[in-house]
Amino acid sequence: MLEKLSPDFILRLYNLLLSGNANIYFHCARLRNADRESATNSPISFGLKLLQINCKDRLPFSGRQKEVRFGEEPLFAKLHRPAVHEFMSTALTAKRAYTDVLGSLIIPRIEKTQFYQLIENQLSIDGFAVCRKQLDHAKHSIDLIYAGISKRLGRKITPQTELSLFERCCYANPYMLRAMEMLSYNHVPVTGIIQTSYSAAFMQTVLQNCGFDLQTVQTTGDTGKSVAQLLKDEAKETKVIALGSAFRHFLKPAARRGNDLYFYTPDRFVTQKIDFPELTQPFRFIYLHLIGTHLLNTQRGEHFVYELSFCCLAPFVFAQMITLKQMGKPLCYSGDIDDFLPLLAIEQFDMRLSDPPADVEIGSHFETCLKPYSGVFETLCDQNDPELCVAVQNGVLDYCRQFFSFAGDCIPSESQLRENAQRLLNAGARRMIGLLAKEATA
Amino acid sequence: MILYHISTMYQLLYVITHRLTVNKEKDCCLYIVEFIQPKEQLEILKKQLEDTGWFSFIKIIPEAVLKLSRGYALDEKSEAETIDTVINNISTAFEKWLDYDIKSCEKRYVASDQWSMGVYLLNHRIPYVYIEDASGMLSQQERYLQITKHFNKTNFIISNRLNGAGRSSIVQEKLCDLQNQQPDFHDAKATDFSIYAAMSQMPENLRQQVLSFYHAKTIAVNTKKPVCLFLTQYLQTMAKKDLDVQEQISTLLVDYIAANHDIIVKPHPKDNWLDYRRVFENACILPGNINAELLPFLFDRAPDMALTASSTSIGGLKPFVKESFSFGTSIETKWEYLHLYFALVCVLRCLLFDGEITYHGANRQQIEPFLDAYAVRLHISDESLLIDSGVCAAKEDTLQAFDYAVFLNTDAYTNGVTKEKFRDMVRVCCRVRPKTGSLIQPQYFSLFVFCRDPKKRERLQQLAVTRPLQYTKAQVQITGQSIDDRSAQQLFLKYDYQKRSYLHAIQNSGFRARETQQSAVAR
Numbered sequence: 001m002l003e004k005l006s007p008d009f010i011l012r013l014y015n016l017l018l019s020g021n022a023n024i025y026f027h028c029a030r031l032r033n034a035d036r037e038s039a040t041n042s043p044i045s046f047g048l049k050l051l052q053i054n055c056k057d058r059l060p061f062s063g064r065q066k067e068v069r070f071g072e073e074p075l076f077a078k079l080h081r082p083a084v085h086e087f088m089s090t091a092l093t094a095k096r097a098y099t100d101v102l103g104s105l106i107i108p109r110i111e112k113t114q115f116y117q118l119i120e121n122q123l124s125i126d127g128f129a130v131c132r133k134q135l136d137h138a139k140h141s142i143d144l145i146y147a148g149i150s151k152r153l154g155r156k157i158t159p160q161t162e163l164s165l166f167e168r169c170c171y172a173n174p175y176m177l178r179a180m181e182m183l184s185y186n187h188v189p190v191t192g193i194i195q196t197s198y199s200a201a202f203m204q205t206v207l208q209n210c211g212f213d214l215q216t217v218q219t220t221g222d223t224g225k226s227v228a229q230l231l232k233d234e235a236k237e238t239k240v241i242a243l244g245s246a247f248r249h250f251l252k253p254a255a256r257r258g259n260d261l262y263f264y265t266p267d268r269f270v271t272q273k274i275d276f277p278e279l280t281q282p283f284r285f286i287y288l289h290l291i292g293t294h295l296l297n298t299q300r301g302e303h304f305v306y307e308l309s310f311c312c313l314a315p316f317v318f319a320q321m322i323t324l325k326q327m328g329k330p331l332c333y334s335g336d337i338d339d340f341l342p343l344l345a346i347e348q349f350d351m352r353l354s355d356p357p358a359d360v361e362i363g364s365h366f367e368t369c370l371k372p373y374s375g376v377f378e379t380l381c382d383q384n385d386p387e388l389c390v391a392v393q394n395g396v397l398d399y400c401r402q403f404f405s406f407a408g409d410c411i412p413s414e415s416q417l418r419e420n421a422q423r424l425l426n427a428g429a430r431r432m433i434g435l436l437a438k439e440a441t442a
Numbered sequence: 443m444i445l446y447h448i449s450t451m452y453q454l455l456y457v458i459t460h461r462l463t464v465n466k467e468k469d470c471c472l473y474i475v476e477f478i479q480p481k482e483q484l485e486i487l488k489k490q491l492e493d494t495g496w497f498s499f500i501k502i503i504p505e506a507v508l509k510l511s512r513g514y515a516l517d518e519k520s521e522a523e524t525i526d527t528v529i530n531n532i533s534t535a536f537e538k539w540l541d542y543d544i545k546s547c548e549k550r551y552v553a554s555d556q557w558s559m560g561v562y563l564l565n566h567r568i569p570y571v572y573i574e575d576a577s578g579m580l581s582q583q584e585r586y587l588q589i590t591k592h593f594n595k596t597n598f599i600i601s602n603r604l605n606g607a608g609r610s611s612i613v614q615e616k617l618c619d620l621q622n623q624q625p626d627f628h629d630a631k632a633t634d635f636s637i638y639a640a641m642s643q644m645p646e647n648l649r650q651q652v653l654s655f656y657h658a659k660t661i662a663v664n665t666k667k668p669v670c671l672f673l674t675q676y677l678q679t680m681a682k683k684d685l686d687v688q689e690q691i692s693t694l695l696v697d698y699i700a701a702n703h704d705i706i707v708k709p710h711p712k713d714n715w716l717d718y719r720r721v722f723e724n725a726c727i728l729p730g731n732i733n734a735e736l737l738p739f740l741f742d743r744a745p746d747m748a749l750t751a752s753s754t755s756i757g758g759l760k761p762f763v764k765e766s767f768s769f770g771t772s773i774e775t776k777w778e779y780l781h782l783y784f785a786l787v788c789v790l791r792c793l794l795f796d797g798e799i800t801y802h803g804a805n806r807q808q809i810e811p812f813l814d815a816y817a818v819r820l821h822i823s824d825e826s827l828l829i830d831s832g833v834c835a836a837k838e839d840t841l842q843a844f845d846y847a848v849f850l851n852t853d854a855y856t857n858g859v860t861k862e863k864f865r866d867m868v869r870v871c872c873r874v875r876p877k878t879g880s881l882i883q884p885q886y887f888s889l890f891v892f893c894r895d896p897k898k899r900e901r902l903q904q905l906a907v908t909r910p911l912q913y914t915k916a917q918v919q920i921t922g923q924s925i926d927d928r929s930a931q932q933l934f935l936k937y938d939y940q941k942r943s944y945l946h947a948i949q950n951s952g953f954r955a956r957e958t959q960q961s962a963v964a965r
Contacts, residue, residue: 347884
């Protein structure tokens with residue numbers, strides 16, 4: 001009987017089951033991506049599973065359950081996003097694409113409260129941050145908000161500082177850079193519908209600086225309309241896709257217009273499913289985004305050793321290197337010049353190397369401040385298995401690269417880096433050594 | 443009636459040329475797997491094909507609908523009984539859909555026999571002529587089966603059960619491009635048919651008909667510089683399905699092999715994920731939908747070079763370009779070794795080596811085209827050189843037989859390393875330094891060179907080459923170094939396998955002791 005149904009009808013049915021809420025979409029898409037063949041070859045049992053997810057995920061708070069134990073279970077296996085070419089493969093024949101930009105294409109380097117505090121510090125105006133937060137409204141233009149702030153604080157303040165700081169605090173999501181490039185390469189025009197007080201012209205400049213080339217941009221601040229209204233006002237076309245991270249505000253209204261949804265699960269949504277050790281801000285903010293924008297998007301994450309290295313070991317190495325760098329001393333290293341540590345120090349941290357004192361035994365690599373932890377590091381870096389060794393080293397290297405790239409000049413203090421890194425190392429060290437020892441004996 | 447069955451654009455061109463040359467007098471029909479093109483384009487393609495009149499009728503096989511009647515998704519754990527049930531389900535559904543008696547056809551030419559038509563023929567033991575999946579793929583069966591497995595595991599399992607992919611005894615012949623098969627390939631059923639040969643021998647008006655069917659226009663090469671035609675690949679058929687990796691491989695190859703050339707990129711018909719306009723700034727990007735096999739009939743001047751990582755299409759261009767370079771599928775996982783091979787070229791040039799090379803463990807399939815690209819002249823003098831993938835290990839006896847030896851150092855650790863052996867070597871360091879926006883990682887490599895001639899040895903120690911990699915956005919530095927006592931000791935400690943094993947035994951036993959202790963406490 002099923003073969004008499006058209007694939008289009010089945011696809012519509014599937015889309016209906018998919019678009020309940022973010023959690024339903026996430027779990028259904030994960031189920032389908034895990035075994036696409038089962039989904040197409042056994043559509044009835046697949047459909048029943050989707051129904052089950054729909055029932056379960058409509059319960060209150062179902063989206064906030066911790067699903068993965070950090071440092072113990074592979075995060076990537078449960079929470080990874082599909083490879084960007086797979087994610088976008090069916091989108092490239094669309095006639096038009098809409099995107100919500102913030103949270104998907106552009107990710108802020110610091111959280112909002114900290115951002116307002118930064119402006120307050122730059123402007124040297126007490127109470128600015130609180131006032132700015134209170135007056136923040138996506139349907140109000142930035143000029144209107146600043147007029148309100150000026151009135152409240154009793155002095156004339158212009159939004160220039162905020163705008164220039166905002167530009168500096170925008171991080172272009174590499175996953176979305178690829179996705180947008182694919183759309184542009186396949187001649188799909190993209191319109192940004194952004195929930196923000198900033199003007200469309202300003203957002204267009206920010207997007208261009210980040211490497212995105214959108215055909216048009218509309219903002220709620222410019223128009224005084226909600227995202228749903230802006231979408232509603234757009235001309236109705238067939239074969240339109242909506243690509244974004246704001247499920248309720250952006251994707252659901254788009255689904256009501258009959259657009260195909262492409263849900264980029266936001267970092268906050270994914271990372272709230274992970275049982276992290278306690279971390280302090282602003283490190284936590286950066287760290288969670290590194291997990292979200294790099295680890296869960298890269299194919300390398302498939303290797304659990306890579307993941308452990310990236311999540312648990314690398315923050316520790318990074319903190320130690322920053323400490324060493326701030327001491328201004330060269331890295332005293334007694335191993336071979338081709339080893340991983342010199343590469344990391346020279347290429348990533350722009351440090352100098354020096355020979356160790358004559359009485360230091362050659363090959364005792366960690367006559368540095370890394371020594372107290374050399375057990376873990378050495379076990380990880382000096383594996384006889386080259387594949388494991390490369391996975392560990394890539395984890396550290398990628399973390400350091402991504403951290404600099406994401407944080408820009410917003411790197412947390414050295415003490416905070418060390419404190420958080422220690423917690424992360426503790427969370428994963430046992431599993432790391434255990435896993436490596438197991439693989440080494442195998 | 444002659445029946446053709448296809449699932450890719452390469453196969454479409456293959457059967458068109460076959461039909462117009464070999465079966466020109468006969469009635470022919472064409473069955474196309476619907477996944478050949480996206481739905482909207484498929485309708486256009488069918489209409490265009492019908493307009494040519496080359497086939498009496500054209501049918502699109504609705505595999506997406508037929509899939510629904512399979513009943514199960516198969517994998518390696520599936521039992522024979524289940525596999526047979528799925529095979530019967532497919533056969534029955536296909537037979538129901540089919541409105542033509544294909545048994546009555548004089549000959550059936552079937553490509554991609556893992557789809558419903560192939561399953562039906564194999565299940566009912568109806569003989570057919572197998573068409574290879576892509577140029578030269580008949581001799582790369584393992585690669586082909588892995589690709590099938592990636593796209594559709596159920597098809598892969600069925601194909602293995604029924605001896606698909608041309609392996610069944612009911613296959614009468616295997617049509618393939620014999621020139622492009624792997625060396626030492628032999629198959630008694632293999633019959634040669636190449637698109638290039640067929641197109642070359644076709645009457646001019648017929649050739650123009652084929653070209654106009656593809657809307658192919660003349661490609662003018664307006665440059666005095668040498669031109670490199672770079673063939674890209676479909677990511678889903680590559681070993682690492684990662685766009686970052688594909689981009690790195692593409693840029694590294696062009697930077698190392700065709701740095702002085704103007705670049706023309708021919709994307710694979712399905713490679714629409716990478717924007718080559720960004721990757722290769724100023725390069726000419728050809729439309730992807732034209733088969734690479736048609737390019738020899740479109741260029742107004744032949745490109746000087748054809749380059750690819752491992753696209754099978756390069757075979758069809760070999761008779762047309764001056765030189766062609768392909769690096770085999772191993773480059774898809776070991777692309778970073780290209781830096782090492784560049785260092786190797788620098789070493790050979792520094793040694794003025796032009797003798798015989800012996801390979802031991804090193805990847806000859808990658809190194810040889812690299813040496814060819816840098817015009818390293820060989821087989822002239824009596825000098826001999828060993829290229830070994832390992833660390834300079836216990837090779838004393840072997841070394842006596844060679845004037846030079848280069849150890850690429852790609853094996854991790856080894857037995858029999860001594861400090862003294864390192865003292866006899868020259869170290870050549872290769873530093874890869876990415877710039878802002880580069881996708882590659884910073885990397886440090888070293889290779890070790892054994893050289894008897896003290897003068898050449900000294901020259902090697904002075905070696906200093908810097909090479910910018912334009913598209914990769916990186917720089918490579920090659921420097922020679924002598925190995926002093928301290929370095930020799932460091933290297934010995936790094937590569938001595940026995941010492942490492944010992945260290946690990948201690949670490950692992952320490953870990954196991956802790957585990958036992960913890961579990962005892964828990965109990």
